[in-house]
Amino acid sequence: MSFESLGLSAPVLQAVSEKGYTKPTPIQEKAIPIVLMGRDVLGCAQTGTGKTASFVLPMIDILAQGRAKARMPRSLILEPTRELAAQVAENFDMYGKYNKLNMALLIGGVSFDDQERALERGVDVLIATPGRLLDHFERGKVLLNDVKVLVIDEADRMLDMGFIPDVERIVSLLPPLRQTLFFSATMPPEIKRLADRFLSNPKEVTVSPPASAGKNIVQGLAVVAEEDKREALRRLIKEQDIKNAIVFCNRKRDVAILQGSLKKHGFNAGALHGDMSQPARMETLEKFKQGEIQILVASDVAARGLDVNDMSHVFNFDVPFSPEDYVHRIGRTGRAGKTGHSFTLASPDEGPLVEAIEKLIGTEIPRVEVPGMELLAFEPADGRRRGRGRARGGRSGAGDRAKAPAKASSRPPRREPRTEETVPAPAETRPEREPRQERPVRERRPEGRTERPARHQERRPERHRDRDEPVPMGLGDHVPAFLMRSGR
């Protein structure tokens, strides 16, 4: 099977072959002819399967005829993250080099001006993250009634990130008569329902079974104490023959700390997370892709879809919270037929997370040695006995965080807001929010009641103090019933 047999035009084929691609991937093979026919597509494919080109290439041909009016894009591609959006834009540049298509990239974190100018010029291809697109729409800078082709990419991730309301709003602004391509790595019922609403008579294209970890990835896992993780990572990096690697952390803060630590130890490391400025994000990513940065420490902003050629290693500095993310993270390596390597550092209390992953991928991640370090075992599942029975001495692993409240003092940021908020607020907000959920109604009420009288008792003397100097012994002509009942 070759690209030539898919029905693409000569200019597109030329651009493809110049990139050195000769053989379409399975999803490209299946999806491209369908897209060219003008049909809707429901694509179930993970990133790294060549999914992007499977819609970019045929879209270039579809959009080759016709011209865009000012502020009225002819196609729209929605992406969950700014980096992914930028990456799709690069693909249009790459494969559209022999077609003159106008393109605009609407993402947050960068100036509106250039984006507005591009829209004004009229765009054939509009690539956007939902928030910034709606922002432009509300300013009247973009009209969506001329969109002929809509792509919703990474729908499951959009769902995870809470973008679905935005996406629904955007789709409601589009003409009903259009071609829609809907891609998702997984098809949970909620996504399926959404697809049913957005698509009409779609052709389903599924390439790899959802959430199967790449077969050409050699995986390994080491259990080490939380405080030894940085050391363990350094040893693994030194031991391995690393061309380039991503190191994933669960928290943005840890991304920054770890990057600093790696640099201090002489590694060529950069950082990428969502709290960085957009220009900094783009610069780091570009340097990483160019090979100027060897090790990229990143949050899950980079977990899905990031397309870096020939990444040799992925490290999980933390076990990801959601098992699907594990698959996405390690999926950054072992692509395009190459063998990749992934190492996960788990602390003793991260056993349950690892179990969830192994259940999802249907195999045990082989345990590996960290050179010169002792291999620990996972803690037993129930943390309660541990907290009470044993004196908590030296080791302060991350387990303290979850279980032992007395030890929580090691986590300052949590406490400040908590002391203030817990006191008055909940009693008022609860009954409004959760009246429909089965049993809370019954359980919550008594809680509220016991709390309320207590407060009245406290407040009462204060009120009297405020109003009249001597606290009156008699309560006047009317004594509230609750006071009588409570026996005072």
Place this chain on the structure above:
DNA sequence: AAAAAAT
């Protein structure tokens, strides 16, 4: 729980 995305 964390991260992502509009300011």
